[in-house]
Amino acid sequence: MTRDSAFSLRRFGTLVQIELSLLLRERLCAAALLGVLLCSVLAIYQGDSQIEQSRLERERVLALLSAQQQQRAEAISGEGADAGELAYYTFYPASDSAHAWSFIALGNRLIEPAVQRIRMLGLQAQLYDGQAQNPENAVAGAFDFAFVAVFLLPLLCVVLGHNIRSSERESGRMNLLESTSPHLGSLMSLRWAVRAGCAFFAVFLPLIGFAVFRQLSLLPLFWVGLSLCCYLLVWIVLIDRVTPASISSAENAMRGFMLWLALVLVIPQVGQLVINQRLPSALGKQIALAHRQSVANAWDIPKQESFDVFFRDHPEWKDTPPVLTRFHWKWYYAFHHVADMQLVDRARAYNENMLARQRAADYLGFLSPSIVLQSFLERMADSRIERVIKKRAEIKNFHAALRQYFYPFVFEERRMSASDFLGAPAFKNSEATDNVFAHGWKYALFWFVAACALMGRRRLHR
């Protein structure tokens, strides 16, 4: 018994070795494996350098702004300065967050500015400012690990696996194999396993190397590996289904590529267009228009009208003396806040609209496993619209804290000393999260079950 199993283990090892050498003898397969390996290395480097560049940008901006702040503080004389004026001219940095694994999927980090400047004026007019990069350069799309995994890995599977059966038939070995091997199915499974294993490691090895080299936390690495395995499984089953032995290798390759085209390009792209059509988003621009109108109108209406609205949010300043002169900072900041108050609902609806787009995109995961993996990796890298919305909420909180800090000086007409000025709160964003489990699992499960079902059917067929 033990001798038997040892024997079969050795036999298994030999078989794997044979399969490997068979695979690597095919020039195209070897080249494809090497190409994807190189792409994976380059993509990890690119993702990492993009994150690094954003970090450097944040540091530069932080340094520049704090230098400005220091200069302003030094200019404050002994009797203090006008807090309203200081707040008007001082910008505070509000930066985007990234964690150690964010390089894996850049997502909308390529679009969103890495750092914004916020001051005490109306928030809705500042929140959406800033362009991140050259739009023509962005058109081609990101070259990150997610691209290699989502786009290239299934292509590699098609290249390695489309002729597993058909090449045997075409070379006339099929009959021989069928008559000599009692377990043709398991031989084919072994062949798939070897090829899928090679594909997996071509994509994943560089990531392991990088994680070890950078001493990153290993749990995300595990999740990425697991998700890649699931993705591979689904693709193998699908490719195996559409490439029977009875059809020529060339036709099988075409079928594989058409499958790839449909699942990786056409379905997500059509989905994106349909989502844009169903959930149009003019709200952001409308907010910008409305905010301008509200702020400008405040100069033409009686000041008390603005104050009446403002006191609803800040009753604590109700009893400060009314403004009788043409201009007073407290009136100025009050009507800026009123503009924000009037837009609360629309700003929420705007966020809701973007989240609804993301939800709809997630639902499309039922139509294509590529959407599931892209979504999963972006969620792990925290590179989706949720991060942007969370960041905007944090900026809103920071803006509120800033106002709370400056209001006493402005409303009580207290002069601000240099140390008062430097004591203003600073923006702190929460850590980027790699929340891998939220929602995504049901799509993964769907595809896993579908793959298993297809596999089972195949077996019954035989």
Added chain:
Amino acid sequence: MRLPVLMAIVRTQWCRWRREQMIFWITSASAVILLCSVALNLQQSTAQMHERNALQAAAEQDWHSQPDRHPHRVVHFGDFVFKPVQFFARWDWGVEQYAGTSIYLEGHRQNSANFSQAAQSSSLQQFGVLTPAFVVQVVVPLLMIFLGFASLSFERENGLLTQLLASGARASELVFGKFLALYAVGLVALLPLLALVLWSVFIPEGNSMRGGMLLLGYAGYLMICAAVVTALAGLAKSSYGALMSCLALWVLACIAMPRVASFVTRHHWHAPSWVEIEIEAENRLKKLGDSHNPNDPYFAAFQEKTLRKYGVKRVEDLPFNYGGLLMQEGERLTAQVFDELNGNVQARYALQNRWYRQISWLNPLMAIRIFSMAAAGTDYAHHMHFLRASEARRFAMVQALNKIHTEQISFGNDRNDRNERVSAKVLTNAPRKNYQAPSVSFALPIVAHAGSVLLVWAGLCLALLRLVARRIGRGQ
């Protein structure tokens, strides 16, 4: 080459494709994808057009509903511009997805273009957009590979090649016949574009010259694709080998290379961010001078110069409002600094794009992308044109308002109390030039560059076909 023989070969090839079920399915699928993209993009660009027109109309109404105001209030009220959708965006969105679509034009600063589609998108953004241009650039070549990989290799595999040659067909007729058969099928994919061009002839905002360039460019691109596929099919030992080498080329050219090239150019010619420009502008302006500070050397000199020019001792004695003049001078300086800094970034982007164009010598797909965006008027150069026109509009408007400020607001009142107002009629008449998209000639430099890449490739491919024909003629 004899035309009747050529046509016979073309017809035979078509006949063979018609008989194959797989070809039928793949061709139908591609047609569906193309029609789908055309329909969705027509809908999408119309929706975008309506949305932006409505917003521009709302901004227009806001502008004209202003009460009598102090001119400087109107400078702060500012103006909104929404980027108009170009006619051929229906074919190729170009940078539209990633470029901001609205700019707030106000005094004292230049704002960024905000609210791009991509900034409001889900994770599907990474898969790109299914424009008709994308279908013809990426999907149609794949279809052509599937149709054409077996065109000569099939004959070789089955020993038909010698038979055909022996029966009097020349090798060049055979090769170019196969090439033409494939090219003709590819050209069918340009029918929607042709329809668009015909449509553009009849409507004012359509620019049929641009359409004509697009047609030419794509015709050249598809010719390259057809020639490469036919040549590889003619060179390969087996049709399967031909298919696999075509597919490998396709993956490299259409999927991997554009992304790598964009990363390399962006990484190598790094551009500063918007926030850095703003901070730098403020720092420079502060160094230049502070108009609020009476002891500021720059503005003290400016005041002295003005006083000397009008032969008066005090600013109060000037025949106009000195405060307004200061505003004009301040705005001039601000615009100068911002123009320079923005110019630097735009030059950086242009450098990235120029290098991308250089890399496109290696890859006709990149060349046709550049060509298509430029000809359709949706590339970065056109976007930059919009940005600059918007800045010109802002500057003209703000300075006109500052001039009203100088001439119609009295200095004394201005200093103590800014309650003096000017009639809204006068204020809303400040110039606000509507954006006019540039004519075709604006696109010519880039189109010519990308066009020459395509031309060189087409020439090389035809030479390659001749080479293949000679090889086949020698019986290899």
